[in-house]
Amino acid sequence: MKTKLAFTCIMIFGFLIIGCKQKEQSPVIEEVKIDIINDEFPEAKQEVMETFGAIAQSIKDGDIDKLISYHAYGPKFTEFKNGKPRNDGKANETYERNVFGSVTEVVKFDANDLQIAVYGNVANVTFHSDFHLKFGEDLVVVNDQITLLFVKTNSGWKMVHEHHSPLKKEEAK
Numbered sequence: 001m002k003t004k005l006a007f008t009c010i011m012i013f014g015f016l017i018i019g020c021k022q023k024e025q026s027p028v029i030e031e032v033k034i035d036i037i038n039d040e041f042p043e044a045k046q047e048v049m050e051t052f053g054a055i056a057q058s059i060k061d062g063d064i065d066k067l068i069s070y071h072a073y074g075p076k077f078t079e080f081k082n083g084k085p086r087n088d089g090k091a092n093e094t095y096e097r098n099v100f101g102s103v104t105e106v107v108k109f110d111a112n113d114l115q116i117a118v119y120g121n122v123a124n125v126t127f128h129s130d131f132h133l134k135f136g137e138d139l140v141v142v143n144d145q146i147t148l149l150f151v152k153t154n155s156g157w158k159m160v161h162e163h164h165s166p167l168k169k170e171e172a173k
Contacts, residue, residue, distance in 0.1 A: 034120070036120050037119070040118070041119075044118045044121075044152065045116050045118050047152075047156070047157060048116050048125065048150055048157050049116060052114075052148075054066075054070070056111070058070070059100055059103070059109065060106045060109060062100075062101075064096070064101045067096060070157075070158060070159055071092065071093065071158060071159045072151060072153060072158035072159065073089030073090070073093060074089060076160060077092065077160055077161070078160075078161050078162075079091070079092045079162040079164075080162070080164070081095075081162070081163075081165075082165065092162065102135050103133045103134065103135060104135060104136055105133070105134035106132075106133055106134075107133065108130060108132035109131050110130040111128075111129060111130075111146075112127060112128040112129075112130055113126075113127055113128050115127070121152040122152075123150040123151075123152075124147065125147070125148040125149075126145070126147050126148075128144070128145055128146070128167050129142050129144045129167075130142075143166070143169075144164045144165060145163075145164075145167050146162070146163065147161070147163040148163075149161035
């Protein structure tokens, strides 16, 4: 009995020593350090810019299904608009289908002071809209501060949050 116990202890001790030695002899993989705050992520930034351009084009073309396809609707989707309480994805989709589906002409669709900040698989797009949209004979000008938050998915960059608030007109000096 003592022999079996001694043998078992030696075996366990041997496995532990071998395991430790194998770990020590493993090649060290150099850690890649990503500065998620300061790195520019130029390739991802270009992808987000292309997605933003495709979103604008879908609005100009009146392709509402294409516009909606750039959203990642789900339980985490949120939207703030014009100082009202937060919307969810369903409310956002309904609003966008109704509004952009009613546009008869895009006269102007400028995104001024556009900035794209990429943080790995998340991108924050901010701009001041200067949109001139016709609804029949009525011209509506939209001058908002807009934030669009994107997440990189298997099917490209998708919006997960929108924030729209009126841009205050600068007072004449």
